[in-house]
Amino acid sequence: MTSSPVIGIRPAGTRSLLVELGSLADVTALHAQLKAHPLPGQADVLAAATTVLVRFAGRRETIAAAARIQSLDLAHAETPEARTVxxxxxxxxxxxxxxxxxxxxxxxxxxxxxxxxxxxxxxxxxxxxxxxxxxxxxxxxxxxxxxxxxxxxxxxxxxxxxxxxxxxxxxxxxxxxxxxxxxxxxxxxxxxxxxxxxxxxxxxxxVRELITTTAPAATPNTSGNDSTEGRGGSALEVRSPGLQSLIQDLGRPGYADLGVSAAGAADVRSARQANRLVGNPAEAAVIENLFGGLELTANGDAVLALAGAGIPAAVVSPNGDRDRPAPLNAPFALLDGETLTLGSAFRGIRSYLAVRGGIAVEPVLGSRSTDSMSGIGPAPLTAGVRLPVAAVPAASSDVPVGVVPVGAPEPSSLPDGTGPGLLGSGNAPAELRIIAGPRQDWFGADAAAALTARTWYTTNESNRIGVRLATDPDDAEAHPLHRTRDGELPSEGVVAGSLQVPPSGLPVLFLADHPVTGGYPVIAAVVPQDIPVAAQLPPGHPVRFVFVNPDTLAPLSPDAAAALFPEGTP
Known part of the structure; x- marks a missing residue:
């Protein structure tokens, strides 16, 4: 019987496994095996120096995969035909x-x-x-x-x-x-x-000189998407993008081994809600707007919906002589020539605007998402860009003529209050649920208490790549996290929600556009259900972390959380 080359399997969040192997040859073999024969629910696989990160669609598939990976025979793994470059x-x-x-x-x-x-x-x-x-x-x-x-x-x-x-x-x-x-x-x-x-x-x-000069491939953008021919004849023209407005959908999983993150909406829950309200499939492209300030005009009648951040919105008539409020979390009409304007967000920071039919920019690697880390996907929106709206599929025979099937108004995707998974109001901290690992052994036995007993604060340096956290400058007892090992890890895969700890001891919470690999230890990961809340945190917002059971999401006692952190090796 051949012994397994797998040294260990560590959880990387609730839906991913970090598989440790003894050599790059074993890494290559396992990566090739999983690419050729994906496990049930496998969404992505990424080889690194001594590890393979495998991401799954759900928790059940993740649990089942651990035993199967341990038993794989890599001695006879299929490897892709090598080329010479x-x-x-x-x-x-x-x-x-x-x-x-x-x-x-x-x-x-x-x-x-x-x-x-x-x-x-x-x-x-x-x-x-x-x-x-x-x-x-x-x-x-x-x-x-x-x-x-x-x-x-x-x-x-x-x-x-x-x-x-x-x-x-x-x-x-x-x-x-x-x-x-x-x-x-x-x-x-x-x-x-x-x-x-x-x-x-x-x-x-x-060579002494390079005979020809080949520029890097241009980043696809929306400049060639002005035509509405064959797309239902309607469009949205951007008057002002505000601070930042991007095209997003559910992302492009499956390309991590090429260095491409999944990207997609930072707050997937709100993006899904906006699409649901206008009757779109969940994967339709929407506009993700940061802090408000977006203004766009309808070229042709359209049905829209806003979800995510709390924000004042209004519809202005073509000649500007009257306006009416635009509702949040409910479908509304934007008639030909009317302009939608968003004010400043007062709760949360990211708004999601869906249009019936979806925004029909060209997909890149199967997705219409803008990836700010890699530059892949549509360019950030600028004034004057016209976004084509896809034609709405023909209604079924039981829908009356002239009736547009849309969703009913819904509660906000950002409920008030505090507690696991909720966005705090005022000075109340937002509580984010976490599970330990995969590199909690780089920290001392008191690391669980150090992470959860204090209040952290988001900083102005946060973006779609990650939320940077800081301690309270007025609290002399609030020290950064202490690593018990020096140096950096060999580069290994990371997932959205990871709390990566650089030498400064101040964690970075990765969001949608995070790098696919990292060299700093990940002490814990926010559960997927709470990543949308993390994406809505404004600068200076207080955050508390709570360790939970990865299967039930029930909070762990302080003793149970501390037991997850064996004394790190200096």
Missing amino acids: SIDTVYDGADLAEVARLTGLSEEAVVKAHTGSPWLGGFGGFAPGFTYLTGGDPVLNVPRRNSPRTAVPAGSVALAGEYSAVYPRESPGGWQLIGRTNAPMWDLNRNDPALIRPGDKVIFHA
């Missing part, structure tokens, strides 16, 4: 001299070592098209820069630790830059957008 590189990087110093080689010898043996595509992450390459000459094992750059040019060829990679787009980064290429690492016009896939053999060729 050649990359022409000019070795004139800003850190080439520093890499030569760190390795004790000449610059010419560094280039020879980088080109002298093939690299292997190990795993994706960080950004779409960014693939960690392994198996190069071990002499090139160098540390990251002490101070990361705020902007690394697209096409930079870089080293960090045992890895090499090519930056597919301009982004912050702390890797050592040794060269540059014009190879398009990510192109949505290809059947496989990523130039390098896990398992591919990669060969770098030193």
